[in-house]
Amino acid sequence: MLARLKQMLIKEFIQVFRDKRTRFVLLGPPIIQMLVFGYAATFEIHHVPTAVLDLDHSQESRELISRFTSSPYFDVQHQPTDYRQVGDLIDRGDVTVALRINAGFAQNLRKGQSAPVQVIVDATNSNTALIASGYINQIALGFAKHYQQDRIQRISPQMISIMPSVELEQRPWYNPDLRSRWFFVPGIVGSLTLVLVVTLTAFAVVREREIGTLEQIMVTPIRPIEFILGKTLPFFLIGLFDVSLIATVGTLWFQVPFRGQITVLFMGAILFLLCMLGVGLLISTVSATQQQAMVTSFFFIMPAVTFSGFGFPINTMPQWLQYLTYLSPLRYFLVVLRGTYLKGVGLDILWPQMTAMLALGVGLLTVAILRFHKALD
Amino acid sequence: MSVTRLLAVASKEILQILRDSRSLIIVLIMPVILVLLFGYGVSLDLKHLPIYVYDRDGSQQSQDLLKRFQASDYFEIVHVANSYAELPRALDNGNAKMAVVIPWDFSNRLRDGRPVQVQALVDATDDNTANVLIGYAQAVVQGYASDVQVDWLRDRGQLAGVTPLRVQTRTWYNEDLESSAFIVPGVLALVMSVIGAFLTSLTIAREWERGTMEQLVSTPVTPLEIMFGKLVPYFVIGMLDVIVCALIAVLWFHVPFRGSFVTLLFSSAMFMVVVLSLGFFISVIAKNQLAASQVALLATFLPAFLLSGFLYAIEQMPVVLQGITRILPARYYVSVLKKIFLKGTPTALLYADLVPLAIFTLVLALLATRSFHKRLA
Numbered sequence: 001m002l003a004r005l006k007q008m009l010i011k012e013f014i015q016v017f018r019d020k021r022t023r024f025v026l027l028g029p030p031i032i033q034m035l036v037f038g039y040a041a042t043f044e045i046h047h048v049p050t051a052v053l054d055l056d057h058s059q060e061s062r063e064l065i066s067r068f069t070s071s072p073y074f075d076v077q078h079q080p081t082d083y084r085q086v087g088d089l090i091d092r093g094d095v096t097v098a099l100r101i102n103a104g105f106a107q108n109l110r111k112g113q114s115a116p117v118q119v120i121v122d123a124t125n126s127n128t129a130l131i132a133s134g135y136i137n138q139i140a141l142g143f144a145k146h147y148q149q150d151r152i153q154r155i156s157p158q159m160i161s162i163m164p165s166v167e168l169e170q171r172p173w174y175n176p177d178l179r180s181r182w183f184f185v186p187g188i189v190g191s192l193t194l195v196l197v198v199t200l201t202a203f204a205v206v207r208e209r210e211i212g213t214l215e216q217i218m219v220t221p222i223r224p225i226e227f228i229l230g231k232t233l234p235f236f237l238i239g240l241f242d243v244s245l246i247a248t249v250g251t252l253w254f255q256v257p258f259r260g261q262i263t264v265l266f267m268g269a270i271l272f273l274l275c276m277l278g279v280g281l282l283i284s285t286v287s288a289t290q291q292q293a294m295v296t297s298f299f300f301i302m303p304a305v306t307f308s309g310f311g312f313p314i315n316t317m318p319q320w321l322q323y324l325t326y327l328s329p330l331r332y333f334l335v336v337l338r339g340t341y342l343k344g345v346g347l348d349i350l351w352p353q354m355t356a357m358l359a360l361g362v363g364l365l366t367v368a369i370l371r372f373h374k375a376l377d
Numbered sequence: 378m379s380v381t382r383l384l385a386v387a388s389k390e391i392l393q394i395l396r397d398s399r400s401l402i403i404v405l406i407m408p409v410i411l412v413l414l415f416g417y418g419v420s421l422d423l424k425h426l427p428i429y430v431y432d433r434d435g436s437q438q439s440q441d442l443l444k445r446f447q448a449s450d451y452f453e454i455v456h457v458a459n460s461y462a463e464l465p466r467a468l469d470n471g472n473a474k475m476a477v478v479i480p481w482d483f484s485n486r487l488r489d490g491r492p493v494q495v496q497a498l499v500d501a502t503d504d505n506t507a508n509v510l511i512g513y514a515q516a517v518v519q520g521y522a523s524d525v526q527v528d529w530l531r532d533r534g535q536l537a538g539v540t541p542l543r544v545q546t547r548t549w550y551n552e553d554l555e556s557s558a559f560i561v562p563g564v565l566a567l568v569m570s571v572i573g574a575f576l577t578s579l580t581i582a583r584e585w586e587r588g589t590m591e592q593l594v595s596t597p598v599t600p601l602e603i604m605f606g607k608l609v610p611y612f613v614i615g616m617l618d619v620i621v622c623a624l625i626a627v628l629w630f631h632v633p634f635r636g637s638f639v640t641l642l643f644s645s646a647m648f649m650v651v652v653l654s655l656g657f658f659i660s661v662i663a664k665n666q667l668a669a670s671q672v673a674l675l676a677t678f679l680p681a682f683l684l685s686g687f688l689y690a691i692e693q694m695p696v697v698l699q700g701i702t703r704i705l706p707a708r709y710y711v712s713v714l715k716k717i718f719l720k721g722t723p724t725a726l727l728y729a730d731l732v733p734l735a736i737f738t739l740v741l742a743l744l745a746t747r748s749f750h751k752r753l754a
Contacts, residue, residue, distance in 0.1 A: 021668035029675050039698050040683045043505040046693065090549060091720065096692075116545050123551035124719050126422075126559040127505070128690050133546050134512030141519050152530070162490035164529055166442075166522035169494040170511050172501035173468055180504050203667050290666045291579045292399045298571070299403075302411065306418045311688070313506050315427075315474075316420040316556075335471065338502050349470045 004222050008230030012204070016234060025200075026238060027245075030192045034246055037188050038254045041311070042180035045131050051078040051095040053086050058106030064117070064143050068099065073135045086120065096122045097132055109147060174342040182257075185250040186337040187310045190330050192246055193269070194276055194304065197239040199297050201280025204231055206293040209284075224373055232277045239273045240266075259344030268336035268350070271357035275329035278364025285371040304328045309335075332357045378605075382598050386606025393580070394610065403576065408568040408618040409625065415564045416630045419688070420556040423509050424450055429473040431458040436484035442495070442521050446477060451513040468500045475499045475510050487525065550719040551633075558633065561626045562718040563687035563711045566648065567678065568622055570707070572615045573652030574659070574677035575670060581607060581660035582669035600749050608653045612646075615653075619645045626718070635721025640713070644731060647738045648710040652677050654738075654745035661748050677707070685711040706737040 016022055050068060054061050068074045078095060080086055089095045100118040108115035119136055123129035152159055175182045208214040217227065247265070251258050279300060287293035306312070307321065308330035314322055325331050332353040339345045339353075347354070394400050430446065432439050446452045455473065458464060467473040478496040480486075486493045497514050501507035551558045584590040593603055623641065626632040656673055663669035681687060684698070685707035691699055702708045709730040716722040716730070724731075 019665070019668075021663060021665050025668055025671045029671055032675060033679060036679060036683055036698075040694050041689055042693050043508075043689070044693060045690070049692070091722065092726070119546045121546060121548045123548035123554055124559060124715050125686075125690050126551050126554045126556050128693075129548055129551070130554055131505075131508055131512075133548075134509065136546065138512070138515060141515075148526075159533070164487045164490050164525055165492045166487070166518055166525060167492065167494050168497055168515050168518040170497050170499060170514070172499045172507050172511070175501035175504055175507070178501055178504040178508055183503050183505070199667075199671075207667075287399075289397075289583075291583060292397070294579055294666065294670050295399055295403045295576075298575070299407070299410070303414055303418075306414050312419045313423065313503060315425070315506075316422055317418055321417055339469075342502050343469055345469050349466075 001223070001226060005226050005229055008222060008226060009233060012230055012234045015204075016200075016238070026196070026242070030196060030242055030246055031249060033192055034185075034188055034249055035253070038181055038185055038250070041184045043127055043131070044178070044180050045128055045135075046072055047075040048073060048097055048128070048132050049078075049095045050074045050076045051080055051086055051089050051098040052076050053080050053083060053098065053100045055103045056101050056105040060106040060109050060147070061101045064101065064140075065099070067139050067143055071135070071139060073132070090120060090122050093122070093124075096128060097136070099136075112151075181254050182342060183338075184311075185254050185256045186341040187334055189243060189246045189250060190272070190333045190337050191305050191308075191310050193239055193243050193272070194330055195301055196242055197235055197273060197276040198280045198283065198301060199294065200238065201232060201235045201277055202283040202287065202293040202297050203290055204235065205281070205284035206287050206290050210289050225369075228281070228369060228372060232281065235280070236273050236277060239276065240269060243269045243273075256341060258341050260340030261346060264346055264350065265336065265340045267347075268333055268340070268354065268357070271354060271361055272329055272333040272336075274361030275357055275364055278361060278368045279329075281368035281372060282364065285368065285374075304330055307331070326356075327360075329357055329360050332360075378599065378601055383602045383606045383609075386593075386598060386603055387609050390580075390607050390610045394614075400576070400580075404572060404614045404618070407571060408622050411568050411571070412561060412564050412622050412625045412630075415567075416557045416561050416626075419560050422554070422556050423506060425453045426451060426474045426506070426510060427455040427472065428452050429456045429458050429464055429467050429476040430454055431461060431464060431476065431478045433481040434479050434483035438484040438487055439479045442479065442483075442518070443477070445517050445521055446514075449513065449517055451510075452517075464498055468498060471500070473500070474506060475514065477514070490529075555632075557630045558719060559715075560688065561630050561632050562714040563681075563685065564626075565619055565622050565645070565714055566681045566685060566687060566707050566711050568618055569615050569645070569649055570652050570677040570681045572611060572618060573649055574656035574673040577608065577611050577653055577656035578660040578663070578669040578673040579666055581657060582664055582666045585660070585664040586666055601746065604657060604746060604749055608657060611653060612649055615649045616642070616646065619649075632718055634718055636717030637724050640724045640727065641717050644710060644713045644717075644727075644734060647731075647734050648706060650738045651706045651710075651734075651741050654741035657745045658741070658748050661745075680705045681707040681711070684708065686715075687711050703733075706734060706741075709734040709737075 016026070052065050052068065054065060065076070069076050074097065078089055080089065083100065086098045086100065090098055098120040100120070102116070102118070105115050105117070117140065119133070121129045121132055152163065172178055208217065250256055283293055283296045283300065287296055307317070307325045308328045309325070310330065314325050314331070317325070335353045336350050339350050394404065428446065430443055432443060443454070447454055456467070458476070461478070464476040464478070467476060476498040478498065480493065480495070483493055495518055497511065499507045499510055548554055584593065594600070619642070623634070627634050655677055659672050659676060660669045663672055683689065684691075684702045684705055691702050691708065694702070712730045713727055713734070716727060
């Protein structure tokens with residue numbers, strides 16, 4: 001059996017590495033995607049183009065504006081003089097945020113009345129709008145607090161020292177500078193491996209069927225299980241290689257910390273690859289042509305990635321969809337990846353994810369192998 | 378160019394699509410699935426995030442503060458911890474996204490008029506969720522602090538009954554900050570990339586791989602007729618899909634449609650020609666289904682997904698990447714889509730997007746035609 005398996009493996013490796021286009025598929029797309037993702041995928045906001053319409057021209061209004069000017073999140077680029085210009089600026093997309101301070105702002109403040117500040121946010125990108133609104137509120141609260149204190153100071157200086165105050169001390173763990181890249185890069189290791197291994201496995205079998213060489217192999221003494229092993233082992237190894245490659249590039253190039261144990265990461269990767277080989281084989285049993293295999297893979301890949309928590313938190317999905325996410329092996333692998341990269345946790349925390357991937361992997365492979373036997377007969 | 382021959386090639390292509398049930402499914406169902414997938418799965422509207430609280434004070438005041446967390450839509454107190462050790466563990470295994478710690482001298486300090494700090498430990502693995510969480514937590518604590526201060530001042534006969542500054546935020550174009558309104562219009566670009574480039578590159582590479590392209594070429598059909606005959610059916614399908622997607626967006630997800638429908642069709646037709654030309658060009662060069670489909674995804678789907686402003690704001694990318702997005706047709710098309718759906722920008726003001734899109738359309742169509750001529754010669 002080993003001798004036959006060896007021959008089969010040799011043939012598979014030759015087939016994969018012989019074609020320079022296939023060699024490119026193994027290396028090119030993963031690295032290009034890694035780089036593009038690492039640079040492009042960000043939900044951070046900096047220097048949001050901002051317009052300020054100051055109709056009050058008071059010391060107070062200038063003080064408020066200077067807080068925006070000095071903030072790293074906003075970039076005051078325009079100072080229009082009337083309200084119509086504000087509308088134009090936002091319509092054209094020149095600014096995302098516009099601040100309008102009405103006449104009487106300082107007067108209201110001095111009288112101890114509430115002074116409204118109008119903020120217009122272009123919510124075409126609802127996420128930028130949400131985060132920007134948060135920062136605007138923080139700046140406004142900071143201003144209000146400062147102003148309030150100043151006033152009390154003037155009324156009775158000793159009072160300020162005994163006035164109670166409560167503050168939130170925020171401690172963002174694992175990713176103290178809140179970098180999107182730290183969130184995305186470990187995830188890319190998982191999603192790219194998924195795409196690569198599923199498509200390659202599905203293609204490898206279907207191509208033989210489409211070209212007609214599958215029959216030729218079947219008339220040799222090779223047994224189905226040897227054939228399956230011969231078809232999956234190379235992609236298992238290629239998958240492991242790609243995990244290492246993408247993980248290394250991500251860590252070295254993007255400087256994402258790796259705080260856990262490599263062994264835990266690889267254990268997760270091995271279990272995850274089992275699931276992906278199972279999916280790839282399953283797709284190959286239901287596809288007669290490469291085009292069908294590609295299309296079916298696409299149908300699997302899109303939801304499996306979207307519903308894994310790769311780019312969008314699972315908490316925000318409708319409840320019924322959240323249950324569906326338990327079926328995506330990537331969901332578990334992402335927890336392992338981010339757990340080992342950022343949190344530095346080990347098996348004592350990650351065992352539920354490992355168990356889930358093992359169960360899914362064994363289940364998928366069993367079904368795939370059973371169906372595969374049938375498809376060969 | 379003979380219309381009869383062109384129609385003959387086109388009808389052959391249509392027959393092939395109809396005969397292969399899975400291709401038919403992908404062209405009809407896939408757009409619907411993609412729109413639903415992104416409409417439901419991709420949301421950044423964070424609500425009911427699981428948090429732990431650890432109240433070391435256990436006083437009336439600390440309970441008041443915690444009640445405010447409870448009352449907020451954004452938090453859900455899933456566990457009241459009895460020791461600090463529970464908190465890191467909960468963050469490690471993901472049971473809590475944030476842990477609020479109230480110090481033991483909370484009420485004492487408040488009474489004595491000394492500043493108090495409430496601690497928030499945040500799982501910042503996902504920077505975006507963390508950012509939003511911190512913003513909401515800040516708002517809760519600030520609200521509490523300002524109420525405490527106002528009460529305190531009032532007890533001492535000071536007015537200052539109101540918070541001096543009030544921010545009135547207006548979100549334009551997407552008033553309720555719905556993620557689906559921001560995301561779904563851009564899905565049209567993804568759908569067209571898949572239909573246009575991914576599927577056509579596969580079908581044409583298949584003809585090369587199987588050798589049927591030579592058969593076609595040996596008939597009196599001219600290269601131009603082959604190209605148009607093969608692409609016209611996909612063009613029609615792509616345009617139908619655009620309409621279907623737009624309908625789902627508006628009727629199912631209630632995405633506003635404020636611009637001109639004719640402009641939508643016109644710009645979609647241009648983008649369709651862009652992706653079809655790219656798909657054709659790639660298949661002529663790759664002549665191998667695996668490589669063609671991977672390169673097609675890399676050249677069309679990836680930019681449409683990552684670099685078009687579909688999800689990630691272009692202004693927030695590194696400058697070099699921003700420059701690269703300028704040579705990507707998807708960027709202009711997605712920009713047109715968002716403006717037509719959400720902003721209702723008049724067509725005359727869309728020239729900054731439509732002109733580059735038109736140039737790309739012409740250049741790529743020419744490129745595809747020429748490459749095919751050359752390969753045959």
